[in-house]
Amino acid sequence: MTNTSNITATLPDLREMDPVFAQMATASLRFAGAVPELSDREKVLLRLTADVCQQCLGLPFAMHVQGGLRVGVSTGDIRALLRFISYDSGYHAALAAFERLTELEAALGLSTEEVVLLPDALVATGPGVAPSPMPESARAILAELDPHFAEYFDLQSRMRSTTGPGTLAIRERAFVTMSIDMHYQTLGDTFRIHTQRALNSGATLDDVRAVLRFNAQFxxxxxxxxxxAFHAHAADAGWIDPEVTTRG
Structure with a gap:
């Protein structure tokens, strides 16, 4: 495997573009990025998610890809991220990011990691397909909206059901989808479901708050x-810090 820790390409100096903006950006990114609850890997994934959702695939995407390489996030990891978020960001937005990532891999001299295709049962539709891992409560909401739309979501859930090496952890998936909700302001059912998924994965309320704090820079x-929206969902769902419960 290629050692990516020292691979860099020349990037423009923000101070040469506009020194005042460079001051503002540096101070803002440093403050938002200082949250201790998120790992370096999680911060890279959230930066790249913001780039895809907002289609900032020029300098910001290049900076975040190279920043990821420096902390051990490979372009294979980034490809796994792009596959995962494609159903929420839109396949067209993810496609543009794949195109840009391929360009960066070529510029950095990186080889594309081999992947294993999904089994046919996960990409099939119609009678007799593999069951969807989507929670029944969520599927009931979608079926009430439109049966065809519910089947589309079943397909998306099946294709993203694989776990293990080469995929994102459940906590990472939850934080990424929470972030997509923030970028697109889909702060109703999906934001609540994704936040609950993060909590179910073992994330604390402070971890969840860190995702919101980190994303302020975007x-x-x-x-x-x-x-x-978070405070409204927390009050309705009864999300309470353990220490608050203990004191009560």
């Missing part, structure tokens, strides 16, 4: 609305 007003 749009403060979107984060503002996301915080309002």
């Amino acid at each position: 749009g403060a007003t979107r984060a503002w609305q996301s915080w309002r």
